[in-house]
Amino acid sequence: MTLYAEKVYLLAYSFVKDKGLAEDIAQEVFIKCYRHLDKFRGDAEIKSWIYRIAVNTAKDFVRRKKYKILYFQKEALEHLIRSETLEDTYVERSENNQLLQKVLSLKPKYREVIILHYFHDLKITEISEALGVNSNTVKTRLKRGKLALSEMLKNEKEAF
Structure with missing residues (x-):
């Protein structure tokens, strides 16, 4: 849980875009993992198994509650923007934030693969x-x- 708690939370947040709901979903994911650990066959990595449970749990929540997805709030994901040095300029942060907002505005099926691939460093398989x-x-x-x-x-560039 320690290794994947933040990543599961962020994945859930990418579906529901609400801090409290994402925390609830992440908690539910780890409860499911604990309850069904005996069903983990080892065919895949534990990371993939946990992410699959997280994705399915988040999708179920969205369907069950007919939850309307809102836009991400900037401050909720600022910690995702990785700065290499303390000397990063405001412009660089702003560009990173704008790119992140663009990713989050994609259709869910595209957003989830981009987040899993680039933010969680998962391979295609x-x-x-x-x-x-x-x-x-x-x-x-x-x-x-x-x-x-x-x-x-x-x-966006053409608009300017």
């Missing part, structure tokens, strides 16, 4: 296992998500 979809589907969603991001950035 691990994402496939976590989401319960084919590896080629993950590759396609990743490619389309990156294209959508590219279009957003291109349109």
Whole structure:
């Protein structure tokens, strides 16, 4: 739990965009993991198994509650923006934040693969296992998500 608590929370937050609900979902995920640890076959890494439970739990919550997804608040994910040095400028932080906001505005199926791949450093096969979809589907969603991001950035530059 110590290794994956923050990542599970952030993954849940990417679905519900509410701190309290994300905490509840993360707690439910670890309760499910504990209860069903005997069912873990070891076919995949424990990380993929936990992420799959997290994704399914978050999706179930969204469906069950018919929860309308809100936009992320900037301050909720500032700790995701990694600065290399203390001398990072405001412009760099602003650009990182804008990019993060663009990622979060993607359709859920693209957003989840981009978050799992780039923010959680999962491989294509691990994402496939976590989401319960084919590896080629993950590759396609990743490619389309990156294209959508590219279009957003291109349109933004043209607007200025």
